[in-house]
Amino acid sequence: MSFEQLFRDYWWLIFPIGGMxxxxxxxxxxxxxxxxxxxxLKSYADQGKEPPAFLxxxxxxDEDRAMDHAFGRxxxxxxxxxxxxxxxxxxxxxxxxxxxxxxxxxxxxVFSALGMAFGVAAAALFVLRLFSLMFGPKPRHDxxxxxxxxxx
Amino acid sequence: xTDLFRQYWWLIFPVMAMxxGLVQMILRSSYEKKKLELMKSYLDRGQPxxxxxxxxxxx
Numbered sequence: 001m002s003f004e005q006l007f008r009d010y011w012w013l014i015f016p017i018g019g020m021x022x023x024x025x026x027x028x029x030x031x032x033x034x035x036x037x038x039x040x041l042k043s044y045a046d047q048g049k050e051p052p053a054f055l056x057x058x059x060x061x062d063e064d065r066a067m068d069h070a071f072g073r074x075x076x077x078x079x080x081x082x083x084x085x086x087x088x089x090x091x092x093x094x095x096x097x098x099x100x101x102x103x104x105x106x107x108x109x110v111f112s113a114l115g116m117a118f119g120v121a122a123a124a125l126f127v128l129r130l131f132s133l134m135f136g137p138k139p140r141h142d143x144x145x146x147x148x149x150x151x152x
Numbered sequence: 153x154t155d156l157f158r159q160y161w162w163l164i165f166p167v168m169a170m171x172x173g174l175v176q177m178i179l180r181s182s183y184e185k186k187k188l189e190l191m192k193s194y195l196d197r198g199q200p201x202x203x204x205x206x207x208x209x210x211x
Contacts, residue, residue, distance in 0.1 A: 016165070041190055056203075
C-alpha cells in the first residue's frame with residue numbers, strides 16, 4: 001500500500017528525472033561527437049592533409065556560430081519563430097490549472113502548482129518572443145535555402 | 153524508508169545538479185586533453201594549428 005501511495009503522490013517526479021537523464025545522455029553523446037571529430041582531425045593531421053572545413057565547423061559551439069555569422073543568418077535560428085514553446089507551456093498551464101481547479105480542495109496541490117509554474121514559464125517565453133520580434137533580427141527571404149552553408 | 157523519501161525527495165534536484173556538474177567536468181577535461189594532443193601533433197609536424205582548435209569551445 002505504501003509504495004502505491006508513494007507513486008500516487010510523486011508520479012510527476014518521472015518528468016524532471018527523465019529530463020535529467022536525457023540531459024546527461026545528451027552531454028555524453030555530444031562529448032562522443034566532439035571527440036570523434038577530434039579523432040578524425042588527428043588522422044588528417046597525421047597524414048599531413050588539410051582537414052575539410054565542415055569537420056572544423058563541427059567543433060564550434062552554437063555560440064561561436066552565432067558570433068561568426070552576421071546577426072540573424074545562422075543555421076540554428078528557430079525555423080518557425082519559436083512560438084511552439086509558448087503554445088506548449090501555455091497548454092500545459094491551462095491543463096494543469098484546470099485539473100487543479102476541478103479537483104478542488106480534495107486533491108493534492110501539485111496540479112495547481114504545476115499549472116502556475118508552466119503559466120509563469122509560458123508568460124516569460126511570450127515576453128521573450130515579443131522582445132525578439134521587436135528588437136531581434138528580421139527573417140531573410142532566402143533563409144530556407146541556407147541551412148547547408150559552411151563558412152568561417 | 154518512505155517517510156525519509158517524503159521528507160527529502162527535493163534533494164534529488166541538488167544532488168542531480170552536482171552529478172551533472174561532475175559529469176560535465178570529467179567530459180570537458182577528457183575533451184581538452186584530446187584537443188591538446190591534436191594540437192601537439194600539428195605542432196610536431198610544423199603545421200599551423202587550425203583556428204577552430206584555438207577556440208575555447210566549451211559547451
